[in-house]
Amino acid sequence: MSSREEILNRLRGNVRETYDFPDLGFRKLEFADPVAQYVETTVTTAGARVFEIKPTDDLNEKIREAYPDAKIIASNVPGIKADKNPDTVERAQDLEDVDVGVIKGEVACAENGCVWIPQTMKEKAVCFASETLVILVSKQNIVSNMHEAYERIKFNDYGFGTFISGPSKTADIEQSLVYGAQAARGVTIFLTE
Amino acid sequence: MSTKHSIAAEKFNQDSGRVTRHDQTFWSVRSKRDGLAYQLEEWEQLRESANLIKKHTITHLADYLEQFETNARKNGVHVHWAKDADEYNDIVMQIMREHNVKKVVKSKSMLTEECHLNDNLIRHGIDVVETDLGERILQLMEIPPSHIVMPAIHVTREEVAACFREKGIIEKHGAHAAEGLLKEGEDWRTSSDPTYLTRAARYHLRDNFMEADCGMTGGNFGIAETGDIVVCTNEGNADMSTSIPKLHIVSIGLEKIIPNYKAMGVFQRLLARHGTGQATTVYTSHFRKPRPGAEMHIILVDNGRSSILGNIEHWQTLKCMRCGACMNTCPVYRRSGGYSYTYFIPGPIGVNLGMLKDKDANYHNCSACSLCMSCDNVCPVKVDLSTQIYKWRQELDSMGHADPMKKMMSAGMQTLFEHPSLYTTALKFAPLANHVPAFMTNIKANAWCYGHTMPEFAKESFHTLWKKGKVK
Known part of the structure; x- marks a missing residue:
């Protein structure tokens, strides 16, 4: 008998009483103004910045304004002037020296600042290895809580997605909060209409 | 007779500054958790839902594992089953050999700790690098973790x-x-x-x-409906470990499987709030398919879990999602530190998991509980931790591990309470003990006096006061 069968048989044999999946219809946290709450959560506890972007704004200028010292920008978002493209770099390692990665978020959650970022590029390293991130999020796609967020998120063929709430952080040395552990050291959310 | 836990705890307590710092650090995490709890009206409904979802999943685990496996395979992921730590290590080594792996970057996983993966990799000449900052510090210092979520906080x-x-x-x-x-x-x-x-x-x-040629991660959740592996970190180290090497190996305990995204919403809201007092971890990553040109393997590990399901008293430990809330709140853990326990997982959940793994090696940890039940009150999935510890204690005598001093005292008390005249006489003369100099009562044979001074006996017992009508 294979380990698989052995494990499944033992599990089936050891069940006594069974339980039903519960009804999750209870009332969940909702904000009167999810957009305002999202901004509040993001700039306080999540440790990121929020730039409100008007339809007339030039995104490339705004990126420059957010990170004036950036030398290498990486993105595959149409219209973004980038030095590297995560779709065409040969290896993930080629994105190690990126100063700003510009990526798109699909759903944002007001209760904790999470933004859903599905992989839309060959090398997702751009979302993690870049020193800093600019995440584009539309105000139309902000929900109050994670239950709603999980109902809204979608996967594509890349089969990877991540919720990111802000810069990478750690408190592993004497509980001192430090931004910039292994992934992005800073995050700026571009909130579009 | 002292347990290994109490002896180690005594040593830990010799440095009062360190104990205070340790205590305050974890109490502050517990307080942050409370702050977040008060912000959510549905807090208790979330906990109860999490409890019921886990009970449901664990009592249908074979079905959900099969569903998970089918979906993961459809996604192009290799799925392996390991019945114990040895088989798990063999599977890892086989994958590594096939890919000629020389260096592994690894994100934090208590399961790999449980299976002694790192030692095994090193023995086979593979360089393994822990990438969670706390874990890396411990690896470089060659010391084990003292907490499951904040492993190096004592350094x-x-x-x-x-x-x-x-x-x-x-x-x-x-x-x-x-x-x-x-x-x-x-x-x-x-x-x-x-x-x-x-x-x-x-x-x-x-x-x-x-x-690195290979990235290894654990998994906080596996979603049966989609085949996703969900990994939550603050540092982004699991994502760095899997975005660059072309091979990703996931190690996950059977009990980490949950049914669907509805369940995931409940657990995502509870995990970080309970574990570290944050509304979310910075990254909640869903791995469904391998990266372009890469390979992804999931190893489902039993290592005793399927037998725990058959244990009528203790099966609910399988609900645990390793958030660490029970140790953060535990007054004994906070004041004795992770190294005082004989099992690699400390605190209330560690006492129970250690007993399920090896009673003779880990019965010492049963003394690390004051039965205050704080852990039961904070557990996000409502594991009845202290009740389970109480039940283990009832078994200690039959295992031959009861404290002989306490046994003698219990027998003495039984004689005393079963003979009213003896009891009344003893009570009458008890105040005489007040006149015995402290150096005679504060001796090792009198366990009560360890860390306390002797209580003063009242001149007249309640019994006599009652009889004389002095009790109003």
């Missing part, structure tokens, strides 16, 4: 700095890490500033991410 910044100097990290990355960070006059060669040390570790780990 001081000076100790971290000394370790980084000794391992050449400061020499290689210190000057770069110090740029624009340290105050004037502060020397990067000797600084123990946490931001600076974290930066130096960042550069050190970056080199390792770039060179």
Whole structure:
């Protein structure tokens, strides 16, 4: 008998009483103004910045304004002037020296600042290895809580997605909060209409 | 007779500054959790839902595992089953050999700790690098974790700095890490500033991410409906470990499978709030398919879990999602530290898991509980931790591990309480003990006096006061 069968048989044999999946219809946290709450959560506890972007704004200028010292920008978002493209770099390692990665978020959650970022590029390293991130999020796609967020998120063929709430952080040395552990050291959310 | 836990705890308590710091650190995490709890009206409904979802899943686990496997395979992921730690290590080694792996970057996983993976990899000549900062510090210092979520919190910044100097990290990355960070006059060669040390570790780990041939992660959840593996981190180290090497191996205990995204919503809201007192971890990553040109393997590990399901008293430990809330709140854990326990997982859940793993090796930890039940009250999935510890204690005598002194005292008390005349006489003469000098009562044979002074006996017992009508 294979380990698989052995494990499944033992599990089936050891069940006594069974339980039903519960009804999750209870009332969940909702904000009167999810957009305002999202901004509040993001700039306080999540440790990121929020730039409100008007339809007339030039995104490339705004990126420059957010990170004036950036030398290498990486993105595959149409219209973004980038030095590297995560779709065409040969290896993930080629994105190690990126100063700003510009990526798109699909759903944002007001209760904790999470933004859903599905992989839309060959090398997702751009979302993690870049020193800093600019995440584009539309105000139309902000929900109050994670239950709603999980109902809204979608996967594509890349089969990877991540919720990111802000810069990478750690408190592993004497509980001192430090931004910039292994992934992005800073995050700026571009909130579009 | 003292348990190994009480002996180690006594040693830990000799440094009162360290105990206070340890206690306050974890109590502050518990307090942050409470702060978040009060912000959610549905807090208790979330906990009860989490409890019921886990009960449902665990009592239908075979079905959900099969569903998970089918979906993961459809996604192009290789699925393996390991009945124990040996089989698990063999599977890992086989995958590594096929890919000629020389260096592994690894994100934190208690399961790999449970299966002694790192020792095994090193024995086979594979370089393994832990990438969670706390885990990396411990690996370099060659010491085990003392908490499951904040593994190196007991190490001081000076100790971290000394370790980084000794391992050449400061020499290689210190000057770069110090740029624009340290105050004037502060020397990067000797600084123990946490931001600076974290930066130096960042550069050190970056080199390792770039060179590794394999990334290994654990999994906080596996979703049966879709085949997703969900990994939650603050540092982004699991994502770095899987974005660069072309091979991703996931190690996950059977009990981490949940049915669907509806369940995931409940657990995502509870995990970080309970574990670290944050509304979310920075990253909640869903791995469904391998990256383009890469391979992904999931190893489902039993190692005793399917037998625990058959244990009528203790099966609910399988609900645990390893958030660490029970140890953060535990007054005994906070004041005795993770190393006082004989099992690698400390605190209330560790007492129980240790007993399920090996009673004779781990019965010592049963004394590490005051039955205050604080752990039961904070557990996000409502594991009845203290009740389970109480039940283990009832079994200690039949295992031959009861404390002989307490047994003698219990027998004495039984004689006393079963003979009213003896009881009344004893009570009458008890106040005489008040006149015995302290150096005679505060002796080792009198366990009560250890850490206490003897209580003063009342001149007249309640019994006599009652009889004389003095009780109003």
